[in-house]
Amino acid sequence: MKLTTKGRYAVMALADLARFNNINPVSLRDISLRQGISLDYLEQIFSKLRKKEIVQSIRGTQGGYILNKKAKEIKLINIFEAVDEKIKTVQCKKESKKGCNGKPTKCLTHDLWDELENHITYFFEQKSLEDLIKDNLTRRV
Amino acid sequence: MKLTTKGRYAVMALADLARFNNINPVSLRDISLRQGISLDYLEQIFSKLRKKEIVQSIRGTQGGYILNKKAKEIKLINIFEAVDEKIKTVQCKKESKKGCNGKPTKCLTHDLWDELENHITYFFEQKSLEDLIKDNLTRRV
DNA sequence: ATAAACCCGAGTAAAATAGTCAAGTATCAT
DNA sequence: ATGATACTTGACTATTTTACTCGGGTTTAT
Secondary structure (H helix, E strand, O other): OEOOHHHHHHHHHHHHHHHOOOOOOEOHHHHHHHHOOOHHHHHHHHHHHHHOOOEEEEOOOOOEEEEOOOHHHOEHHHHHHHOOOOOEOOOOOOOOOOOOOOOOOOOOOHHHHHHHHHHHHHHHHHOEHHHHHHOOOOOOO | OEOOHHHHHHHHHHHHHHHOOOOOOEOHHHHHHHHOOOHHHHHHHHHHHHHOOOEEEEOOOOOEEEEOOOHHHOEHHHHHHHOOOOOEOOOOOOOOOOOOOOOOOOOOOHHHHHHHHHHHHHHHHHOEHHHHHHOOOOOOO
């Protein structure tokens, strides 16, 4: 049970962006340097974030990215969804309402995995980008 | 962010074991058939569970496994630990108390990942095997 | 004696991850 | 105009992890 770099980096990069999100757009190059994430990889990630309208891009010199919504309105769940960071605890989820794996009844642990998935999802639904940067009034990288 | 089969199967198999844990030991063959998990794979898993003293083995014909503690005392966290299902949200955890990745300060999202890890771990610390089978008075596979 | 079970370590195919690389296009500053 | 900066896109790939399988054991009830 682990977080992939895609999800982690997306959040790190957006936290960085939110922090420096003044009038000027923030370039991926800057984020790359500050957060130590490869530029090429960041480009992949931001492509997805842009398609899901979490950020806006500004091309050309002095260009970069800006948040497309208020930091408060961007929840971690939105970020994870955008970069395909799935929360997947169960394999039999898509089966029919009643049964798992083709059987007529639910598997013994079905509700457990559902509950776990909800537990984790809840966390991501609550936390916003704003929470991240508010918690970080002390100087951080 | 997903659960591996090792963790999932371990819990499924132990739930099955707990359910049929009467006087007689339960063979992996039976668990394999009921839960649809390969026998070879189950053997790997139970080897670890035995080494962590979650189950006891009884060799020979009519042998099998029994729980080594009361179902109430076996928490999911113990099971996951036994089969090396790690809960890993952060990469910079092992760095010094204050800084991440060799830098003198914590990374922006450090506390977030810590909090997430705690959130998930808490869930696994609360849930016991007994909870699983108690929740399943209705007939299940 | 035999079969049912546990025990153990090595090996491996497939999938997922974590990127890199190449070739663009848009825009600004000068 | 032109060069530099920065976004855009899609393909490619090495490494790691996962999810097993396989082949040999040993123990014990009947």
